Amino acid sequence: MRLGRYELTLEPRPAVSAVYTVLTAVVAILLALALSSFLFLSADASLLGAYRAVFSYAFFNPRGILATVQRAIYLLFCTYAFLVPLRAGLWNIGLPGQVFAGALAAFAVPFVLRAQEAQTLALAPGLLILLMVAAAAAAGAMLGGFAGLLRARLQVNEILVTMMLNSILFWLVAYMIKEGGPFMGATAEGEGFTLPAPLTAPLLRGVPFTAALALGAAVLLDLLFAKTALGYRIRAFGENPAAARYGGISPVALSLLVFLLGGAFAGLAGYHAFTAVPGVYKIPGNYGFYGDLAFYGIISALIARGSAVGAVPIAVLFAGLSLGARFAQGALHLPFGVDYALLGLLMMTFIASHALYQFRLAWRRVPSEVLQPAPTELPEG
Amino acid sequence: MPLTLPADRAPTEPILAARGITKRFPGVLALDHVDFEVQAGDVHAVLGQNGAGKTTLMNILFGLVQPDEGALYLRGQRVHFRSPHDAIAQGIGMVHQTRRLVAAHTVLENIVLGHPRVRGFLNLRGARREVEALCNRYGFTVDLGARVWQLSEGERQWVEILKALYGGAKILILDEPTSVLTPPEVKTLLAGLQALVRDRGVTVLLVTHKLPVVMAASHRVTVFRSGSVVARLRTGEATEEILVQHMIGREVAFRTADRSAEAGRPLLHVEQVSAFNDRGLLALRDLSFSLRAGEVLGVAGVTGNGQEELAQVLAGLRPVTSGKVRFADRDVTHLSPLERWRMGVGYIPAERIEVASIAAFSLVENTALNYHFDPAFTPRGLLDDAGLDQLTRRILSAYNVKAPHQYARARHLSGGNLQRLILGRVLSRRPRLLIAHLPTQGLDVEATAFVRAKLLDARAEGAAVLLISEDLDEILSLSDWVAPIYEGRFVAVLLREQADSETVGAMMAGLQKEAGAR
Numbered sequence: 068m069r070l071g072r073y074e075l076t077l078e079p080r081p082a083v084s085a086v087y088t089v090l091t092a093v094v095a096i097l098l099a100l101a102l103s104s105f106l107f108l109s110a111d112a113s114l115l116g117a118y119r120a121v122f123s124y125a126f127f128n129p130r131g132i133l134a135t136v137q138r139a140i141y142l143l144f145c146t147y148a149f150l151v152p153l154r155a156g157l158w159n160i161g162l163p164g165q166v167f168a169g170a171l172a173a174f175a176v177p178f179v180l181r182a183q184e185a186q187t188l189a190l191a192p193g194l195l196i197l198l199m200v201a202a203a204a205a206a207g208a209m210l211g212g213f214a215g216l217l218r219a220r221l222q223v224n225e226i227l228v229t230m231m232l233n234s235i236l237f238w239l240v241a242y243m244i245k246e247g248g249p250f251m252g253a254t255a256e257g258e259g260f261t262l263p264a265p266l267t268a269p270l271l272r273g274v275p276f277t278a279a280l281a282l283g284a285a286v287l288l289d290l291l292f293a294k295t296a297l298g299y300r301i302r303a304f305g306e307n308p309a310a311a312r313y314g315g316i317s318p319v320a321l322s323l324l325v326f327l328l329g330g331a332f333a334g335l336a337g338y339h340a341f342t343a344v345p346g347v348y349k350i351p352g353n354y355g356f357y358g359d360l361a362f363y364g365i366i367s368a369l370i371a372r373g374s375a376v377g378a379v380p381i382a383v384l385f386a387g388l389s390l391g392a393r394f395a396q397g398a399l400h401l402p403f404g405v406d407y408a409l410l411g412l413l414m415m416t417f418i419a420s421h422a423l424y425q426f427r428l429a430w431r432r433v434p435s436e437v438l439q440p441a442p443t444e445l446p447e448g
Numbered sequence: 449m450p451l452t453l454p455a456d457r458a459p460t461e462p463i464l465a466a467r468g469i470t471k472r473f474p475g476v477l478a479l480d481h482v483d484f485e486v487q488a489g490d491v492h493a494v495l496g497q498n499g500a501g502k503t504t505l506m507n508i509l510f511g512l513v514q515p516d517e518g519a520l521y522l523r524g525q526r527v528h529f530r531s532p533h534d535a536i537a538q539g540i541g542m543v544h545q546t547r548r549l550v551a552a553h554t555v556l557e558n559i560v561l562g563h564p565r566v567r568g569f570l571n572l573r574g575a576r577r578e579v580e581a582l583c584n585r586y587g588f589t590v591d592l593g594a595r596v597w598q599l600s601e602g603e604r605q606w607v608e609i610l611k612a613l614y615g616g617a618k619i620l621i622l623d624e625p626t627s628v629l630t631p632p633e634v635k636t637l638l639a640g641l642q643a644l645v646r647d648r649g650v651t652v653l654l655v656t657h658k659l660p661v662v663m664a665a666s667h668r669v670t671v672f673r674s675g676s677v678v679a680r681l682r683t684g685e686a687t688e689e690i691l692v693q694h695m696i697g698r699e700v701a702f703r704t705a706d707r708s709a710e711a712g713r714p715l716l717h718v719e720q721v722s723a724f725n726d727r728g729l730l731a732l733r734d735l736s737f738s739l740r741a742g743e744v745l746g747v748a749g750v751t752g753n754g755q756e757e758l759a760q761v762l763a764g765l766r767p768v769t770s771g772k773v774r775f776a777d778r779d780v781t782h783l784s785p786l787e788r789w790r791m792g793v794g795y796i797p798a799e800r801i802e803v804a805s806i807a808a809f810s811l812v813e814n815t816a817l818n819y820h821f822d823p824a825f826t827p828r829g830l831l832d833d834a835g836l837d838q839l840t841r842r843i844l845s846a847y848n849v850k851a852p853h854q855y856a857r858a859r860h861l862s863g864g865n866l867q868r869l870i871l872g873r874v875l876s877r878r879p880r881l882l883i884a885h886l887p888t889q890g891l892d893v894e895a896t897a898f899v900r901a902k903l904l905d906a907r908a909e910g911a912a913v914l915l916i917s918e919d920l921d922e923i924l925s926l927s928d929w930v931a932p933i934y935e936g937r938f939v940a941v942l943l944r945e946q947a948d949s950e951t952v953g954a955m956m957a958g959l960q961k962e963a964g965a966r
Contacts, residue, residue, distance in 0.1 A: 294833075296826040299816055307806045312765060313797060314817040315786030 073430050092370075095420040096384070099413040106405050120398055121409075125391030136274055137344045138386035139379075141357070143281040144336030145364025146371070146378045147288060148207070151332070152215075152225075152325040154292060154373055156305035161214055161229025162365070163358030164236035165207040165330045169337025170350055171236075171243060172206030173199040174250055174259060183260055192265035199266070203338035204331040210236070211330020212323055219322035237358060244350050252349060259341075259350035268343030275343035280335065288375035301325060336361065363410065370417045385410060461524060463488035463651055464509065464540075464619055469518035471504055478504040480675045481518070486619070486653060491645050493662040493683065494655045496672030497695060497750065497918065502655050503545075505672075506621050509653075510542040511535040541612025542621040547604050551597040555590055559611045579614060586613070586644060601727060602633030606640070613650075620644075621653040626661050627752045638665040657695075657750045659688045659957040671695055688959050689950070696920055696953040715741045715912045716762075716881055721771030722936075723757050731757040733936040734771070739929075741880065744903070744913040745941075746927030748920055749956050754936035755916045756798065759885045762914065763795040764788045775881060786821055794818075794879025796870060798886040798916075800863065804870045807859035811851060811869060814858050815840045818873050843872035848898065864895035871899055875906055882906050885916045900926060920949050920956075932956045 100118065107117035124131040145162050152159040159165075176199045182188045188195065210232055217223040243250040244259040252258045268275040292298035304311040304321050312318055340357050341350050363385050371377035392406035462485035471479040479501045486492045496502045507513040509520065511529030520527050522538055529535045532542070549558045560575045579592060590606055599607065605625060612620055622641075626634045642665060644650045654666060662669055662683065669686060671679040671694040679694040716739040725731035731754045739745050749755055760766035762773065764785040773781045780788060797803040805814050816836050819825045825832045825839075840854040847868040851861055858866060871887065884903060888896040903926060907913050917923050923930055930947040931938040932955035939955040 294831060295829050296820045296831050297829065299813070299820050299831055303806055303809070303813075303817065303820075306808050307802075309799075309803045310806050310817060312785065313763070313795065313803050315784070315789045315821055317784065317786065 075428060075430060091420045091423050092381075092417070095416040096413065099409070099416040102412050102416070103409050106408055107399075107401065117395055117399055117401070120395035121388065121391035123391075124394040124398075125387030131390060131394065133273060133345075134390050135383065135387040136278065137339075138360075138390060139383045140275070140278050140281045140343075141336050141340050141360065142363055142367060142382040142386055143285065143378065144277075144332050144339060145361045146367045146382055147284055147364075147375060148211070148329045148331075148333035148336065148361075149365045150368040150371075150373060150375060150378065151288070151301075151329040152211075153368055154298075154305050155301045155321060155325040156308065157215075157218065157322060157325060158226050159211060159214070159229055159326065159329045159333075160226050160365070161211060161232050161330070162333050162336075162361035164229065164233040165210045165333030166337040166340065166357060166361050167236040167240045167354070168206040168210045168330075169203035169334025170341045170354070171240060171250075171337075172202040172334065173338045173342050174262075174350065176202050177262065177266055178250060178260075182263065182266065184263055188263070188265060195266055196268065199342060200335070200338055203334040205334065207334020207337065208327045208331040211326040211328075211333065215323045215326025215330075218326070219319040225322075225326070233358070237355065240350060240354055244352075244354075250350065257352040261349045262342055266342070267345075267348050268339075270345070273345075275339065275345075277335070277339040277343045281339075282379070284332070285375040285379055292373075333361070336364075366414050366417070385413070388413065461488075462486055462521075463523055465521040466505065466509065466515075467519055467521065469505065469508060469515045469520075471501075471508065471513065471515050477675050479508075479515070482672075482675070482677055484670060484677060485680075486651060487668065488651050489645055489649050490667040491641060491652045491654055491665055493666035493669040494653060494672065495657065495659075495662055495669055495691060495695060497657055500672035500695075501675040502672045503623055506542065506623055506653065506655055509535070510540060510621055512542075536615055536617070539616055539618040540621065541609075541615055541617025541619070543605065543608045543612060543623065543625060545624045545627060547601075547608065549596045549604060549607060551595070553596060554592065555594055555596060555599070555607050555610075556592040558596055558607055559592075559614050561611075563615060579610065582610065582614060586640075586648065588640070600633070601729075602629050602636060605629070605633075605637065609640075617650070619651045619653065621655070623655045624657075624752075625654065626656060626658060634661070641665060657957065659691055659954075659959060662691065663688060673697055688954060688957070692950060692953045692957060692959070695957070696949055713740060714738050715776060716914075717772075717774040718762075719772040719774070721761060721773065722769045723761050723766055724769060725754075725757055730769075731936050732761065732768075735937055736771075737931060737938060737941055739881075739912045739914065741910050741912050742907060743928045744907050744915055744926050745929045745931060746923035747914065747916040747931050747933050747938075748923045748952050749916075749918065749933035751918060753933050753956075755885065755933060757936075758933070759795065759797065759883050759914075759916055762881070762883050763793060789818065789821065789877075792877075792880035794874040794877055794882045794911075796874050796882070796884045796887055798889065800866050800870060805858045805866055807857065809858055810855045811844070811849075811858060811861075812836050812840045812854050814869065815843065815873050818877055839876065843869060843876055847872035847902070864891045867891060867899065868895065871902055875902060878909070879906070879911055882911050882913045883916070884913065886918065887915070888917070888919065888922060896922075920953060923952070924949060934958050 104114050107114055125135050126132055145166070148162055148165060149159050176195060177183055180189050180195070182195060214225050214228040214232065217228050218225040242248050245251065245257050250259040252260045268277060271279070292302060300311065300316045300321060303314065304316055304318065308318060341347060367378045367381040367385060370381050388409050389406045392409045395401055396403070396405045464486045466482060466484040469479050469482045469484070482501070482505060484505060494502045494506070504513060508515050511532045511534050520529065527538060550561065556572060556576055556579060559579055560570065560572065576592060583590060588606060588610065590603060590610065596604060596607065609620065625637060629637060638661065641652050641654070645652055654661070656662060666683045669681050669683050669691065670677055671691060673695060718735060718737050720734045720736050721732055722730060722734055723732040735758065737745065747755060747758065757766055761768055764783055764787070768781060772779060775793065776791060780791065801807060806817065816831060819836065820831065825835050837854060843849065844851060844854060849861070849865050849868045849872070851865060861869065867887070874882070887903065888899050891899065900922065903913055903915065915923065915926055924944070924947065927944055929941055930944060930952055931941045932952050933939070934956060935958070942952070
């Protein structure tokens with residue numbers, strides 16, 4: 068854009084410091100909150116009261132903060148499930164399907180071992196819980212690996228395959244838990260059976276042990292990518308598949324591996340959501356909501372730019388704001404869907420902030436020779 | 449219809465002329481005061497090696513590139529093409545080396561696409577009648593309803609030619625039209641072009657580096673070398689030998705390879721290897737040779753004759769359809785690239801940026817591309833950052849790579865510096881077989897000399913070197929054996945002493961000759 072003798076240009080930014088990265092994230096959050104004030108205009112309370120309701124429930128209310136943590140753990144596993152294939156340049160859009168596969172596998176363990184009642188446990192509860200975790204991860208990995216294998220061997224687009232698997236798994240869950248299905252609950256209609264108390268995930272200070280898994284995985288994943296030969300191969304493949312192949316990295320093995328690993332994390336998300344969150348301990352009738360929520364893993368992986376540790380605060384923020392906005396919606400009679408609208412705004416400002424990160428606006432003085440009209444024809448000769 | 453030439457013009461006046469054209473690209477003088485003329489109704493061949501400037505001139509004639517100096521004349525009138533739009537409006541059409549068609553659309557839709565009359569509403573029925581009439585007139589048989597992806601490469605090329613004619617082209621520029629075609633398709637193409645010229649007065653500009661194509665299909669030929677026109681001939685008065693001399697010049701190649709080194713034992717045997725290229729055409733045809741440790745085999749050829757596929761087959765990146773590769777007394781035909789790196793195969797690909805390096809990675813990480821599998825640099829599965837750092841710094845200093853530091857991104861290196869890094873990285877593995885594909889392409893004189901010296905050092909240390917190059921001087925100055933490659937075969941494998949630039953140049957261009965084969 069040219070204004071008189073000056074020109075406004077978008078220039079690539081050479082390198083970005085960590086401080087600047089955090090600063091753009093903070094600006095994005097503030098901007099999203101400012102924009103969301105339009106949503107609160109119809110609120111009974113003042114604008115300030117609406118914000119206070121959102122934040123106080125999400126981060127300061129004892130019940131609310133627990134819910135925030137539970138949801139953040141879920142989002143984090145979903146984030147890793149997307150992030151690992153992403154580092155290899157592949158897109159795992161199959162998070163809901165892999166979450167459902169993990170949930171079904173987790174519930175299959177007590178079902179198969181006839182441990183649906185606390186009195187009939189065949190094995191020690193600790194062992195059964197371990198089996199459930201392993202089964203959930205394995206089932207998610209298998210579903211992810213299926214897409215990875217098709218991609219690696221036959222160049223079938225992984226986005227299409229995982230999307231279709233999402234739909235298949237959604238209906239498989241419906242079949243399993245609805246009336247007459249194998250996992251049908253004893254009393255409730257349209258819900259899965261409830262886990263016996265000994266098989267629910269152990270709590271540490273009110274928080275399920277999956278929190279430790281999620282935080283540990285964040286550190287291990289970042290170490291994997293930064294320090295190990297395997298992580299190097301994944302990154303090399305993601306940056307330039309042709310160069311990776313030239314350097315002896317097998318595309319088939321690598322595509323399969325990242326999808327196995329990603330799927331396993333989604334399976335763990337499924338385990339966490341349905342067997343570890345106090346008050347749930349079953350596949351509820353509205354399980355589809357968790358499938359939709361899983362997609363926020365994609366957003367937080369993209370915003371964190373591939374860093375698992377960097378995704379932790381983002382997942383916490385998404386979890387807190389979505390719960391807080393839902394609470395405020397009820398408390399202050401805000402319009403329906405305010406929570407999703409807030410997440411949507413946050414997504415947009417985060418993604419817009421990426422432009423700031425790669426480019427900067429610059430004023431340049433236009434050199435005077437450019438301003439002179441160009442000759443319409445070259446000189447004869 | 450716009451497909452007949454005005455008859456009132458004397459045949460000697462050029463229909464299209466470029467005068468005093470100069471074009472500079474950063475660091476390269478692509479065209480140096482070139483004068484070029486085309487007579488109406490001719491098939492005019494534009495001959496030259498890669499980088500001779502012929503494609504740049506064609507792009508200028510088509511308005512894709514603006515000349516720095518000089519002017520274009522169409523039928524004696526000064527013209528100025530700001531974009532291909534202007535050129536098309538003046539009746540110039542171009543068929544590029546790579547197809548520019550929408551694969552999922554039909555032939556008819558592709559032909560109509562971009563036509564100036566097509567605005568908003570598409571009258572496909574009317575267009576079909578017009579295109580059918582055009583086909584009948586020229587005797588083309590193309591199924592207008594077929595989808596482009598179903599067509600062979602030769603048919604796709606006809607679609608583009610039809611598209612240009614439908615757009616009103618009277619002058620047709622074809623850039624390397626035969627490079628992607630099978631021999632029968634080439635025959636059909638050349639016959640079709642001659643019919644166009646003979647019966648319809650279309651003028652054809654045929655850019656090529658293949659002598660048989662020039663001899664078979666053109667009326668006149670202009671030979672380019674290093675950005676200048678070196679000869680203008682009537683094809684009838686030329687011979688393939690004369691054209692070769694013009695194309696490669698007469699400079700005497702000076703040898704630098706020291707021939708006193710005793711050649712070692714046979715290390716690599718390639719037996720009757722055939723392989724497809726990415727388009728599914730046979731790129732290597734029953735190719736055989738062997739190579740000893742401490743020898744350089746120079747594969748001389750014009751790009752697109754199977755060189756890249758040969759390098760990839762040897763590196764394990766491309767499967768063979770038949771034949772065998774034996775390396776160090778082992779059948780390696782089906783081994784993966786990784787296993788070959790471990791056995792001591794080193795590969796320097798032609799594509800530095802696309803294949804041999806990772807632009808977003810630091811130089812240390814780029815070094816790791818050839819070391820991530822090496823147990824010495826991956827203790828317990830961890831990358832040995834300190835070791836790689838040290839190795840990279842050693843490579844940077846030993847190979848004169850100009851970089852701010854070893855953690856700079858590869859994308860910030862110039863082509864020459866990147867190539868030094870890649871060369872140093874591959875050679876630091878001390879490969880027993882080194883495959884070097886276009887190792888000095890685009891490098892300046894100093895970097896070229898450096899890379900060549902390092903290749904000879906590797907040879908002196910006992911590596912078998914397969915040097916693939918288009919530069920005859922380079923091949924002749926470094927090689928112990930010279931193998932001109934043409935259409936997927938070695939025309940011969942000559943001892944360096946038996947190879948002179950004219951013989952090899954002729955063989956590269958497809959001229960068969962009896963020679964002492966190995």
